Amino acid sequence: MKQKKFGQRPSGSRLERIQHSPNYKDGAFANRSVTPDLTEGATYFSVMTTFLFRKSKRVKPMDTIPSVKTDLHQLNPAEDVLIWFGHSSYYLQADGKRILVDPVLSGHASPVSFTTKAFPGSDVYKPEDIPDIDFLFISHDHWDHLDYTTIMALKPRIKKVICGLGVGAHLEYWGFDPAVITELDWDEAATLDEGFKVHAVPARHFSGRGLKRNQTLWVSFVLQTPNFQLFLGGDSGYDTHFAAVGKKFGRFDLVVLENGQYDKSWKYIHMTPEEVWKAAADLNAVRLLPVHSSKFAIANHDWDIPLITVAALQKQTDILLATPMIGAPLYLKDTTQHFDRWWEPVH
Numbered sequence: 001m002k003q004k005k006f007g008q009r010p011s012g013s014r015l016e017r018i019q020h021s022p023n024y025k026d027g028a029f030a031n032r033s034v035t036p037d038l039t040e041g042a043t044y045f046s047v048m049t050t051f052l053f054r055k056s057k058r059v060k061p062m063d064t065i066p067s068v069k070t071d072l073h074q075l076n077p078a079e080d081v082l083i084w085f086g087h088s089s090y091y092l093q094a095d096g097k098r099i100l101v102d103p104v105l106s107g108h109a110s111p112v113s114f115t116t117k118a119f120p121g122s123d124v125y126k127p128e129d130i131p132d133i134d135f136l137f138i139s140h141d142h143w144d145h146l147d148y149t150t151i152m153a154l155k156p157r158i159k160k161v162i163c164g165l166g167v168g169a170h171l172e173y174w175g176f177d178p179a180v181i182t183e184l185d186w187d188e189a190a191t192l193d194e195g196f197k198v199h200a201v202p203a204r205h206f207s208g209r210g211l212k213r214n215q216t217l218w219v220s221f222v223l224q225t226p227n228f229q230l231f232l233g234g235d236s237g238y239d240t241h242f243a244a245v246g247k248k249f250g251r252f253d254l255v256v257l258e259n260g261q262y263d264k265s266w267k268y269i270h271m272t273p274e275e276v277w278k279a280a281a282d283l284n285a286v287r288l289l290p291v292h293s294s295k296f297a298i299a300n301h302d303w304d305i306p307l308i309t310v311a312a313l314q315k316q317t318d319i320l321l322a323t324p325m326i327g328a329p330l331y332l333k334d335t336t337q338h339f340d341r342w343w344e345p346v347h
Contacts, residue, residue, distance in 0.1 A: 008172075009169060014168065017165065018166055023186055029215070029216070029218075035269065038265055039264060039268065056302050058302040058303060060119055066325055069124055069125075072131050073129075077096055080093060080332040082254070082330040083329060084289070085105065086118070086119075087144060088102045088144065088258065088292050089104050089105065090291070094223075094332060095227055095228070097134040097135060098132060098135075099133070100137070100154075101232055101256075103136075103154065105130075105149075106149035119295055125327065127150055130157070132157045133154065133158045134193075136154075138164075139218065139221070139234025140167070140207045140218035144296055144298065152175075160180050162182045163182070163219075164183065164216060164219040168183045169216070184198070185200065186219065187200070195226040200221060202244075203218050204238070204268065204269065205236050205237065206269060218235065220236060228253045228254070230253060230255075231252045231255040231285070232256050234258070235292065237269045238275035245283060246283045252284060252285050252286065254289060255279075255283050255289070256291055257279055257288060259271065259291065259292055260291075260293030260301075263299045270299075273306055273313060276290055277313050277314075280317075287320040287321070287335060288320070290323070294343070321339075323339045323341070
């Protein structure tokens, strides 16, 4: 627990700012709706027993996950494009800015390398494949969203980091200049550059890299650029906050929402595919990119069921569905772009 990768709790003036947040109560951040860690009737013992002894035989794929290796260094900087790396990590170019979200490129999503390992084929991108980054967004400090090895490899190439309150304590402990870190509470905003503004909005989740939870804030981001409005979702259970964001901000060109690692035992902190579509509708989305799948087995469902289900439900909505293969470009302006169901041949 004293290894550097665990980070550091907020202290000093950072902690003082946190203690003044309306979202911090009784020594921890709290969701705006009552959010139990586990669903009524579930226990940590029952969850662990199911995962260890009654897990799905297809929680991991037997085949290699297919991918396309787009050379990010050679992309035209003027091209508006998103490249998904599997799970919740992706690279984004919008209006000339290079953006990175929740990068986990070390091959695992846990404190130790032999657990929560990436599926074969899903980990084709490494830190050296990432170009210089204008804005790095970190939605929260869980191991599958904030990876020490990746962050340290990228540190010299990151111009600005945007994260929730408290997460900056980890980053400063790891050697980041405080001047490049922007920490936001829910409903706070920051201007990142001319024409680029970010709003931190609520999510329904939790945080923590060690034994004590909720010392840092979990957030979603509304990113406004000269030509796009994007919702960068992070992890969240379904709740009224999506509709509130949709009412406040209006139409979103693309929403990135978690679709995977859900279970009836923790229904308040992750969404099912049915809820993903409800959230996309609440957000007035033109197009949905479902993430949080296809790389790590954190829940007990078949690895491909999130994609199978979210794709089957698309016929019930006018919202466009984007399901690119890992590494394949998603063009932000091309709403006619077609995506094959790449997961169907994978066993």
